[in-house]
Amino acid sequence: MKRSTYLVFGGVVVLFALSWIFKSSVLEDGVYSNVWEAFKVTLAAFLTLAIFSFLYKDNPLYKFAEHLYVGISAAYWMCLAFWSTVVGNFIPRTFESLSAAFKQPYQPSSWDILGIPGNIIYIIPVLLGIMLLMRLSSKYGWLSRWPLAFIVGTTAGLNFVRYLRSDFVAQVSSTFVPLLGTPDSVSVWSSFDLNATGPVVALLSNWVIFIGVFSGLVYFFFSKEHTGWFGRTSKVGIWVLMITFGASFGYTVMGRISLLVGRITYLFGDWLGIVQS
Amino acid sequence: MKLQLLLLSLLILMFCVPVGAQEDSAMVDSLAVDSLAALPVPAPVTDIGLSDLPNDHGHAVVVEWTPSTDDGSGLANVVGYQINYGLSKDGPLDSVGFVPSASGSYEHVGSKDENDRTYIPDHTDLYYRVDVKTVDGRLLVSAEVAGPVQSSGQWYNTGRTAVLIAVALFSFLTIFYVQQAKAGKELYIRPIGGIEAVDDAIGRATEMGRPILYVLGLGTAADVATIASFTILGRVAKRVAEYQTPIMVPTYDPIVMTVAQEVVKSSYMDAGRPDDYDEDSVHFVTQSQFAYVAAVNGMMLRERPATCVYMGKFFAESLLLAETGSVAGSIQISGTDEIAQIPFFIVACDYTLIGEELYAASAYLGREPKLLGSLKAQDWGKGLFVVLSIIGIILANFGVESFGALFEVAD
Numbered sequence: 001m002k003r004s005t006y007l008v009f010g011g012v013v014v015l016f017a018l019s020w021i022f023k024s025s026v027l028e029d030g031v032y033s034n035v036w037e038a039f040k041v042t043l044a045a046f047l048t049l050a051i052f053s054f055l056y057k058d059n060p061l062y063k064f065a066e067h068l069y070v071g072i073s074a075a076y077w078m079c080l081a082f083w084s085t086v087v088g089n090f091i092p093r094t095f096e097s098l099s100a101a102f103k104q105p106y107q108p109s110s111w112d113i114l115g116i117p118g119n120i121i122y123i124i125p126v127l128l129g130i131m132l133l134m135r136l137s138s139k140y141g142w143l144s145r146w147p148l149a150f151i152v153g154t155t156a157g158l159n160f161v162r163y164l165r166s167d168f169v170a171q172v173s174s175t176f177v178p179l180l181g182t183p184d185s186v187s188v189w190s191s192f193d194l195n196a197t198g199p200v201v202a203l204l205s206n207w208v209i210f211i212g213v214f215s216g217l218v219y220f221f222f223s224k225e226h227t228g229w230f231g232r233t234s235k236v237g238i239w240v241l242m243i244t245f246g247a248s249f250g251y252t253v254m255g256r257i258s259l260l261v262g263r264i265t266y267l268f269g270d271w272l273g274i275v276q277s
Numbered sequence: 278m279k280l281q282l283l284l285l286s287l288l289i290l291m292f293c294v295p296v297g298a299q300e301d302s303a304m305v306d307s308l309a310v311d312s313l314a315a316l317p318v319p320a321p322v323t324d325i326g327l328s329d330l331p332n333d334h335g336h337a338v339v340v341e342w343t344p345s346t347d348d349g350s351g352l353a354n355v356v357g358y359q360i361n362y363g364l365s366k367d368g369p370l371d372s373v374g375f376v377p378s379a380s381g382s383y384e385h386v387g388s389k390d391e392n393d394r395t396y397i398p399d400h401t402d403l404y405y406r407v408d409v410k411t412v413d414g415r416l417l418v419s420a421e422v423a424g425p426v427q428s429s430g431q432w433y434n435t436g437r438t439a440v441l442i443a444v445a446l447f448s449f450l451t452i453f454y455v456q457q458a459k460a461g462k463e464l465y466i467r468p469i470g471g472i473e474a475v476d477d478a479i480g481r482a483t484e485m486g487r488p489i490l491y492v493l494g495l496g497t498a499a500d501v502a503t504i505a506s507f508t509i510l511g512r513v514a515k516r517v518a519e520y521q522t523p524i525m526v527p528t529y530d531p532i533v534m535t536v537a538q539e540v541v542k543s544s545y546m547d548a549g550r551p552d553d554y555d556e557d558s559v560h561f562v563t564q565s566q567f568a569y570v571a572a573v574n575g576m577m578l579r580e581r582p583a584t585c586v587y588m589g590k591f592f593a594e595s596l597l598l599a600e601t602g603s604v605a606g607s608i609q610i611s612g613t614d615e616i617a618q619i620p621f622f623i624v625a626c627d628y629t630l631i632g633e634e635l636y637a638a639s640a641y642l643g644r645e646p647k648l649l650g651s652l653k654a655q656d657w658g659k660g661l662f663v664v665l666s667i668i669g670i671i672l673a674n675f676g677v678e679s680f681g682a683l684f685e686v687a688d
Binding site for chain 2 (some may be wrong): 073126144147154160180213224241
């Protein structure tokens with residue numbers, strides 16, 4: 001490694017130690033802070049800064065933080081999956097003794113199949129899961145295709161009805177909006193009131209919905225080439241989409257800034273103690 | 278000294294005012310009690326009707342009654358109605374709900390789980406009693422307990438008939454056009470810009486001797502966007518196998534990894550290069566969103582892929598990926614159906630497939646009859662949507678709302 005790399009690493013270690021010592025030695029009501037708490041705060045701050053260093057360029061500190069993050073998150077999700085699915089869901093429904101061992105309330109089945117408790121049915125997903133794990137075997141890897149087909153097919157079938165209902169049928173009636181006003185609202189144009197909740201603005205909104213929906217649908221029509229009036233309508237559609245995306249972009253950026261504010265507050269508040277967090 | 282006197286007087290006032298208020302409050306309470314005592318006892322409800330709630334899971338009952346004759350008569354002695362339920366006419370009957378005055382019905386919806394405290398047994402005699410609740414909290418018990426009534430589930434929810442018609446129609450259109458495609462009929466799909474660039478991008482990577490990075494997104498194997506991405510991955514992998522360009526496919530979901538491995542492996546076999554397939558090229562990273570992004574970003578800056586393809590379901594990490602790919606000097610092609618993330622891909626990537634274009638791209642590239650047929654059915658569905666909307670708008674202008682009611686779907 002280059003000499004500058006050694007210097008940088010050395011500086012980071014010294015700064016880490018100094019931060020840890022400083023945080024540990026800060027007095028609170030005459031009592032020294034917990035050393036372990038100080039280590040955690042310092043470590044979190046340094047890992048945050050290590051990730052931020054990616055903004056400059058890829059470096060060993062970022063690599064360390066990245067690998068640590070990936071490893072811990074993988075292990076965390078594995079533990080979570082075991083304790084929430086196996087211990088929280090499977091064992092309480094099938095094994096009374098194991099439920100007691102894991103301090104989970106046993107949930108007996110209210111029905112049975114020829115005298116066998118109905119909860120035996122939960123063995124089926126376990127078998128499918130084991131078949132999925134056969135993926136790791138070169139000889140029996142083909143067994144994993146069955147549970148994969150089950151997962152994809154079942155979800156596709158359920159989502160078919162769900163999406164058709166929410167994204168198609170429910171949306172149809174939402175576009176039934178009057179464009180010229182109903183017979184009851186003849187006075188719309190007689191009193192030109194631009195109140196946000198008034199009839200004029202409502203009518204203008206209806207026109208925006210009409211133009212936006214129809215031109216957007218034309219844009220996403222794939223069976224005809226976009227030429228002539230069809231192409232012009234499609235262009236209106238893409239303009240509507242881009243304006244919408246621009247608004248969505250601005251709104252989402254606000255959310256991202258709030259995430260950054262959270263981390264900066266942690267660094268300047270909990271770590272450096274400059275601001276009140 | 279003056280300040281001290283002022284503070285002392287304020288302190289005295291603080292203790293005096295509540296006493297006065299209490300005296301006033303006591304006077305008000307006394308008046309209220311006197312006026313309540315003068316209120317007449319309201320009449321009980323009559324004509325209690327019980328029926329099974331239609332279109333449900335079989336553990337719900339509708340209780341209807343004629344409100345008390347004193348309800349709304351100006352006496353203001355009826356606060357509401359308390360509904361009680363039990364399994365025996367002789368009791369005990371437990372309170373299950375309360376509705377305000379002027380109400381004449383109540384839906385008693387229970388759980389179908391026997392262990393739940395709100396469980397209502399189906400195909401069992403149930404009894405109900407409706408009590409009038411008065412202003413002072415007294416309950417007037419109605420003349421008799423109504424019942425029995427039995428709840429039962431229905432196999433078919435009539436409130437979802439519109440969905441059934443839509444499913445049948447769409448299924449028919451899909452099957453029809455799939456059969457047309459299988460019969461060899463040419464089904465036209467207009468060119469999609471981003472997809473035509475995929476082949477060029479793969480060629481670029483081959484010329485530069487750098488790998489291709491393909492990101493399937495953060496969806497599961499059951500998400501539509503991920504399924505569409507698998508088809509595009511198959512096409513990309515086949516080209517990659519033909520050109521002998523390295524490909525990297527880091528995955529977020531373990532099941533997506535297994536499917537992606539199958540897809541890439543079969544693509545290599547279709548290209549006639551099964552030995553070139555490297556199983557490690559498709560690998561699982563982690564199931565944590567930002568840890569996954571950190572790892573992929575690191576891969577981008579270290580491996581310097583010539584082409585980055587992002588197809589699938591993305592969330593907050595979309596711009597992180599696209600910006601890093603831009604810094605790495607990669608040509609980027611993206612496609613997602615997540616509306617909130619499309620703006621980020623549009624600004625940072627060279628080509629972006631918006632929403633349904635991702636699904637159309639898989640049909641465009643794969644040219645499989647099933648994909649082409651379903652795309653045609655979707656276009657017909659859009660046409661139908663336009664026709665129905667025009668009819669609905671014309672009727673809405675005449676104040677006719679019954680047409681829109683046909684498309685309302687019950688829960």
